[in-house]
Amino acid sequence: MRMDALQGFRQELDAVDEELVRLVARRLQVCDRVAQWKRENGVPMMQPQRVEQVKRRCAELGAAQGLERAFVEALYTLIIDEACRREERIIDG
Numbered sequence: 001m002r003m004d005a006l007q008g009f010r011q012e013l014d015a016v017d018e019e020l021v022r023l024v025a026r027r028l029q030v031c032d033r034v035a036q037w038k039r040e041n042g043v044p045m046m047q048p049q050r051v052e053q054v055k056r057r058c059a060e061l062g063a064a065q066g067l068e069r070a071f072v073e074a075l076y077t078l079i080i081d082e083a084c085r086r087e088e089r090i091i092d093g
Contacts, residue, residue: 028083035087045087051080 038045055076062072 024079027079028086031083032086032090035090038087039091039093045084045091054080 035045037043055073058076059069059072063069
């Protein structure tokens with residue numbers, strides 16, 4: 001019985017992981033569209049004020065859900081770094 005409960009938790013975690021990966025992929029797809037727009041309109045890739053705004057906003061959202069601000073900021077640093085790599089590839093052609 002106890003192992004059944006553990007298996008249930010693992011299945012729930014697997015479902016959450018699938019959703020999380022889908023959402024990250026969706027976010028990066030939007031970033032790809034932003035990069036294409038920037039390329040077409042001659043807008044520089046890096047917008048440091050926007051990066052800080054996103055990290056701050058998401059840290060606040062995370063804190064409201066009981067997450068450590070530093071954790072959320074680190075998570076978004078990874079996500080934004082990947083978005084920047086993709087943007088650079090698109091903008092530089």
